[in-house]
Amino acid sequence: MVFKKLFGRKKKITALEGPPVKLGARGAPTQAENQANLVAARQSPAFVTVKEWLEDIFKKRADQVVLDYTAAGVAVRYQVDGLWHAMPGRDRESGDPALAVMKKLANLNPKERRAKQQGYFAAKYLQLEFKIHLTAEGTKNGERVLLEIEGAEVKFETLDDLGMREKLQEQLKEILNQPSGLFVYSALPGGGLSTTMQGTLRATDRYLRDFVALVDKTKEPLPYVENIEIIEYDPSSDDLQELFRSVMLKEPDVLIIPHISDPTFFNQALEQTIAEEKLLITSLRAKDAVEALLRMLAMKINPEKMTQALRGVLCQRLVRKLCLSCRRPYKPNPQLLQKLGLPPEKIQHFFRAFNPKTDMGEDGKPLPPCEVCGGLGYRERTAVFELLVPREGLKRALLQQPRLEVLRQIARQEGHRGLLEEGLFHVVRGNTSLDELKRALQT
Numbered sequence: 001m002v003f004k005k006l007f008g009r010k011k012k013i014t015a016l017e018g019p020p021v022k023l024g025a026r027g028a029p030t031q032a033e034n035q036a037n038l039v040a041a042r043q044s045p046a047f048v049t050v051k052e053w054l055e056d057i058f059k060k061r062a063d064q065v066v067l068d069y070t071a072a073g074v075a076v077r078y079q080v081d082g083l084w085h086a087m088p089g090r091d092r093e094s095g096d097p098a099l100a101v102m103k104k105l106a107n108l109n110p111k112e113r114r115a116k117q118q119g120y121f122a123a124k125y126l127q128l129e130f131k132i133h134l135t136a137e138g139t140k141n142g143e144r145v146l147l148e149i150e151g152a153e154v155k156f157e158t159l160d161d162l163g164m165r166e167k168l169q170e171q172l173k174e175i176l177n178q179p180s181g182l183f184v185y186s187a188l189p190g191g192g193l194s195t196t197m198q199g200t201l202r203a204t205d206r207y208l209r210d211f212v213a214l215v216d217k218t219k220e221p222l223p224y225v226e227n228i229e230i231i232e233y234d235p236s237s238d239d240l241q242e243l244f245r246s247v248m249l250k251e252p253d254v255l256i257i258p259h260i261s262d263p264t265f266f267n268q269a270l271e272q273t274i275a276e277e278k279l280l281i282t283s284l285r286a287k288d289a290v291e292a293l294l295r296m297l298a299m300k301i302n303p304e305k306m307t308q309a310l311r312g313v314l315c316q317r318l319v320r321k322l323c324l325s326c327r328r329p330y331k332p333n334p335q336l337l338q339k340l341g342l343p344p345e346k347i348q349h350f351f352r353a354f355n356p357k358t359d360m361g362e363d364g365k366p367l368p369p370c371e372v373c374g375g376l377g378y379r380e381r382t383a384v385f386e387l388l389v390p391r392e393g394l395k396r397a398l399l400q401q402p403r404l405e406v407l408r409q410i411a412r413q414e415g416h417r418g419l420l421e422e423g424l425f426h427v428v429r430g431n432t433s434l435d436e437l438k439r440a441l442q443t
């Protein structure tokens with residue numbers, strides 16, 4: 001049997017050894033074949049290696065893992081909370097049979113090291129169930145393997161879970177409960193927009209008003225929210241204007257149309273929702289709230305109609321939270337605090353991430369990696385929100401001098417807090433570090 005030869009047979013059955021990770025074969029056309037794949041994989045001593053690898057991946061909460069197989073060994077990288085980290089490499093002696101086990105579990109050919117193969121298998125760890133998507137493909141120097149861990153993401157349900165401060169939540173609810181106008185969500189790709197839309201739409205009065213969503217089925221789906229009717233369209237084949245007319249005949253109170261790419265349609269939707277006094281909710285990709293407004297103008301959205309209808313723009317950025325069990329307090333420089341607009345006399349200390357290179361134990365020796373965050377210093381993410389509610393000065397400037405710096409300055413003068421000011425709330429509370437906030441705002 002080829003498979004047996006490939007793995008070798010140094011020990012007897014070892015599948016019950018190792019960490020408490022339970023593996024399941026998937027992806028074969030029948031249950032019997034999956035079962036046979038699992039039995040075959042369990043014959044290999046590397047079955048335990050795979051369990052050890054996965055335990056480390058689950059403990060560190062990686063949602064993507066890259067394994068680069070070259071002549072020199074196996075380079076390992078984890079993506080945790082949106083950031084890539086290099087991990088200790090592994091040798092080919094244990095790395096090759098481990099990969100063969102994973103391929104077998106995913107019903108792929110373990111001997112194929114060049115052609116692209118894709119499959120998945122299942123794992124269970126501490127009552128949590130994971131689906132592990134495996135993509136392997138030959139490269140110039142060897143083979144690259146990508147593991148995508150489904151089930152590792154943190155679920156947010158409410159605006160509190162998302163880290164939105166109470167005052168902002170109230171303001172936002174007030175805007176979304178207005179009968180008419182334009183409301184815009186904005187974030188960068190991968191910036192958690194879908195989660196925020198779900199959290200905020202859940203906080204609206206969907207049981208008193210009719211919400212209808214028109215969603216481009218070629219783009220990111222609208223997250224599920226109870227009591228919102230979703231109508232999907234295909235921009236290449238559906239007549240959007242026709243569809244919009246039929247939706248308006250239903251007389252909804254609130255229309256949600258995310259990511260409108262056609263300016264003619266955007267203008268039509270805006271005009272009609274103003275005429276019929278509806279609330280129009282849309283979303284677009286932008287770095288901050290002011291930039292979102294400029295993006296709409298660049299799309300040739302009618303500036304008068306836009307400023308007339310605009311109720312608010314909600315923008316967000318994800319930041320990693322400091323690990324509470326290993327974060328370190330420090331006294332920030334008073335000049336820096338002043339520059340950030342914070343009163344130095346009121347700030348006792350900030351927190352920063354643990355640094356394994358400089359933070360030693362009492363005996364002056366390096367400390368073992370923190371159990372809670374796996375030594376990364378951060379654990380999970382929270383969002384920084386800015387809610388721009390345009391006042392008169394900003395509306396005027398949008399029509400007369402629509403330039404980024406001018407608009408930002410006027411917004412600030414009119415009492416708007418941008419992403420930096422909002423992010424500092426998290427820093428002052430010790431939820432995140434100043435370094436992490438800077439990193440998140442630069443991307």
Ligand SMILES: [Zn+2]
Pocket residue numbers: 323324325326327370371372373374375376377378
């Ligand atoms: Zn920690």
